[in-house]
Amino acid sequence: MYLFLTQLTVVFHLLFILFVIIGGFFAHKNRWVAIVHFGALAWAIYAELSPGVVCPLTTLENYFGQHAGLSTYKEDFITRHLIPVIYQENVTYSFQVFLVVLVICINVIAYRIRWNQKDRNS
Template sequence: MYYSLAADAVVVFHLLFIVFVMSGALLVLRWPALVWLHAPAVAWGMSVEFLHLYCPLTPLENSLRIKAGAAGYAGDFVGHYLIPLIYPAGLTPSIQIGLGVVVLTVNLIAYWRVIKRLWRRRRAA
């Protein structure tokens, strides 16, 4: 039971990390100090997408599921609703690159606004 809960926690953390990578720049607009957490997260997320790297959370989750005696995700909320968001069916290298471009675009726009705001503040001072 504990291994199953730990695997579910890994999936939730994985999803939250993905959401942070994709939209964390919006938080940086509000709290600029978050850039020190967000920029490395974006670098890792884009590396995984563009270079087709294997995220270490995936084998961790799988090993926890195996230790829990489970082979699949059927039967629980996390497995039914969150797993398809993180690991969609039919995910191809082209789709991964497209997702990476979306992440890059969203972050470039948000960071451009952060830099523009800081530049205006320095000119006004």
């Protein structure tokens, strides 16, 4: 059961990261999506740029993984292929800042498209 919960948390973590990156493209569908997206984006920027901040999903993954008896992330397909995407090794702080700026730019474009569509529909 703990192995399944570990895998489920890793998948959810990846989906959260994808939502942070491209969620702005879906924000025009519903206002609540934009509100949730802004919160997720703010958290991701804070967590990425603040030393020592650990995402609650990471804590949950570690908890479930420890109870599942996982000593590494090499035991199964999901963690073998998703963990390296979520937790990249040897990433410098400058590269982290670059990634944050890139995510912000992607979302500015997404919201700009949303505003342009809204202007055309008015």
